Amino acid sequence: MGRVTDPSLALPLEPDSPRVPRTDRSTDRDHPVAVVIGGGPGGYEAALSAARHGAEVHLVESRGVGGAAVLTDVVPSKTLIATADILDVVKESGDLGIRGAAGEDPEHGTTLRVDLAAVNARVRELAAAQSADVSAALEAAGVRVHHGRGRFLEADRVQITAADDTTEIIRADVVLIATGATPRELPSAPVDGERVLTWTQLYDLEELPEHLVVVGSGVTGAEFASAYRALGSEVTLVSSRDRVLPGADTDAADVLERAFARRGVTVRSRARAEQVIREGDRVRVVLSGGEEIIASHVLMAVGAIPATDDLGLDELGLRRRESGHIVVDRVSRTNIGGVYAAGDCTGVLPLASVAAMQGRTAMAHALGEAVAPLLTRRVAQAIFTSPEIASVGVTQEDVDSGDVQARVRMIPLSSNPRAKMQGIDEGFVRVFVSLGSATVVGGVIVSPRASELIHTLALAVTHRMTADDLAAAFTVYPSMSGSVAEVARRFPQRV
Structure with missing residues (x-):
């Protein structure tokens, strides 16, 4: 042939x-x-x-x-994150009238604990x-x-x-x-697979890290920082940039940073890990500027x-x-x-x-x-933090720079009836529509299961659907996907 x-x-x-x-x-x-x-x-x-x-x-x-991807990266990490997601939902169910799920039981102590050995065995x-x-x-x-x-x-x-x-x-x-x-491994932070680890080595841990320092604030670092905090570790995220997820939508990254702050993840922005030193069962992380963090474990997430x-x-x-x-x-x-x-x-x-x-x-x-x-403009991608961040097509940066001529509409997830029922008040849905053709050219969703919801916008971008096409399709009421149609209805008929 x-x-x-x-x-x-x-x-x-x-x-x-x-x-x-x-x-x-x-x-x-x-x-x-x-x-x-x-x-x-x-x-x-x-x-x-x-x-x-x-x-x-x-x-x-x-x-x-x-x-x-199957043995040490995607499948294991998303399996671990799935366990963390369950814990997140339970821990934040107090506003739904569920008592004692994540608090302190006067007779028996903490009602939730993670058996990391069992979690990793399942992974x-x-x-x-x-x-x-x-x-x-x-x-x-x-x-x-x-x-x-x-x-x-x-x-x-x-x-x-x-x-x-x-x-x-x-x-x-x-x-x-x-x-x-x-x-990627750094000479200044020798990996030993026990206390200083790459993301491929996390699944051999038998006990939950008491204090995990995550070096690197890209997708991998943010995902594991989110997951291990939900599992119960104290987590410090070291970022050499101004914010976490420097390549992601700015508003989406802001939502995640607020979620980190609320959940107790400590973020050290504009700080570089100059050296990582193991000292017995402790690890010392020396930051630029002289600050030191003492932790039980360090995850090096500095790229591949x-x-x-x-x-x-x-x-x-x-x-x-x-x-x-x-x-x-x-x-x-x-x-x-x-x-x-x-x-x-x-x-x-x-x-x-x-x-x-x-x-x-x-x-x-x-x-x-x-x-x-x-x-690549048609590629849907997701970041499996809590909440998840998913996107496809053009970005807000493309529009702000003038590279793409588009109208933008965004609604907060807190206005969605299904989100209200589930006690969700973080996140948003944003859609970009071309000024010239009135077609959907991109979108961002920040919500639980955003990785599932983005498929609707990926179809719209791939098949050059208009905002009217997106708005005209039936959605279930109540549903999270209803917010996608709602955003589409907010564009004028003649873009």
Whole structure:
């Protein structure tokens, strides 16, 4: 099968970066051969897609099927957060007339406590179960899974080294790199996996941290700060920026900061952790300016680095940025013909859903199907704090800077009848509508389960619905989603 040559999909990497053609494509086989290096969402979705297109598929994974997303990142963290969410709801149920759920029982002491060993055992079990489900799907599709490491010998030749050091060389028609990323570690804060941890190591803890210092106020840091405070730890969040979630909607970040303050999360803004020192069962965090924080545990959430070394990429001539991320276009092609990349190793957006879409798109494109290039403006994303923050499309910053001409409408969640019934008074729904076309071009939702509610706005953005279209669809009364339609009704008919 030939690859699509539609000029609209030939999105150049850079003006001076011609794509290097494949020099030795196999033409004497009944089925094209696809090799996928990496078994996370980008990898296993690519493998399943290639199998559906009739290819002989080999998937290479060294850590376990599902990759970091399933085993140490997305699935475990969201499982832990789900437990924290239940505690949050119960703790704040006093206004609903529920007594003693989160207070002090005069006879028996605190009525709620967290058995972190049991929580983390469940986290690990669910991650293993999800990995098994993915393995079963790959087996059913006829994908051959290699437990080992892959490395390029040439653009169409991949050497697979198994755990026992045996090797196998496979000649491929298409290769997809989906090796993900690993937590960044700093020399000034040596990680030991016991008291100073990355987010992949939290699930081995047997006891709840007495005082957890979270270094880093991005998505990962904010999510774990929110979760561990709900679980019962004292939490201090160290942020080198003016506020938490520096890349998020400003109003949404403000809501979260107020929620942190109300729940007792201490935020040290404009403070940098210069050094982290373990001292027995305590950890000393030295901040810029000389302040020191003594804690029981420290979580280092200072970003991730792409796992793109030791793959033979430099010898291949494959282009990477200074950060190590693989340069791809919007159908996930690299500058080497027949070689694609997907997921966190590309640095496009560090989301499992984006990795999966990149993987599916890459394989469909490589095996001759017409595909739509990835448009990041249509990507819905969520931050699993309490409350959750979800967004899609253009941002308030885009509008304020004049880059996007749009009208904006926002209503507080406190006006929603379902929110009132559930005792929710934090959050809002905001929608952006284009001045030119009157179509919905973006939105932000801050609320419990915002990750579920954002799908409505993602559909509107993807299919270029107008505010009138959004307003005309029936919503259940009472419902949180009713606020989305309510915002849409607040736009004038002629935008």
